[in-house]
Amino acid sequence: MSEDAKWYVIHTYSGYENKVASTLQTTVENRGLQDMIPDVKVPTEIVTEIKDDGSSKEVERKLFPGYVFVKMVYTDETWYVVRNIRGCTGFVGPSSKPVPLTESEVYKMGVESRVVEVSYDVGDQVRIIDGPLEDFVGIVDELDTDKNYVKVTISMFGRETPVELELNQAEKLED
The missing domain is CATH 2.30.30.30 (SH3 type barrels.)
Known part of the structure; x- marks a missing residue:
């Protein structure tokens, strides 16, 4: 069933992205819905912040603050489970009807990465x-x-x- 799963975007309260993601993962495990909701992500990147005194440190920053990406098979049950997570304000889409991301959007947004085997090198x-x-x-x-x-x-x-x-x-x- 999980091969039918598509990526959806849910909107959260600001600062609640990680809490929503972890609560959703726990709920999926407790209800045995791993086939219906196989993945939950909060895309992040590592950036170097430079302070006023010249010191720098590596910090993890959310790529899309206020949003969580959920790979799921869309049914009434999965919609209900996701929608009722505390801190979740709804799905991204017209009138809260989820619209799945296209394959190209998934790769461009960094939610999933493709593994491409290259059989050639520079100079070939x-x-x-x-x-x-x-x-x-x-x-x-x-x-x-x-x-x-x-x-x-x-x-x-x-x-x-x-x-x-x-x-x-x-x-x-x-x-």
Whole structure:
């Protein structure tokens, strides 16, 4: 059942994000709803704060204050469980009807990360396998797996042209 689960966003009182997330996780365990609500997240990032005296320290900051992300199968029961968590003000969507996040929104917001296996490296010859430049061949100049992009130089109209692609848009050209 959990493969049908989609990510939803719930609105919370400011400062209650972690409390809502932990209470929801406890409720899911107590009611045996792990198949219906497999994941709850409060996306955060580590930032370095510099104080007036010049000292700095690493702190964890919420990416979306006032919001908690819930991966769930939407039913009347799961809606009721989430909606009745103390500190939760409702789902994000028109008239409190939850609208699931699209797959691209999930990855762009940092709720989930994709694992992309790359079979090529800087200096390798690759073929573009997707997009408007499909079937062009070029050399990998730059590779960033964290940001999911590769920079490839291709020959187009007699000129060397650098293009930026997603990692899965290119494959290594076999010798």
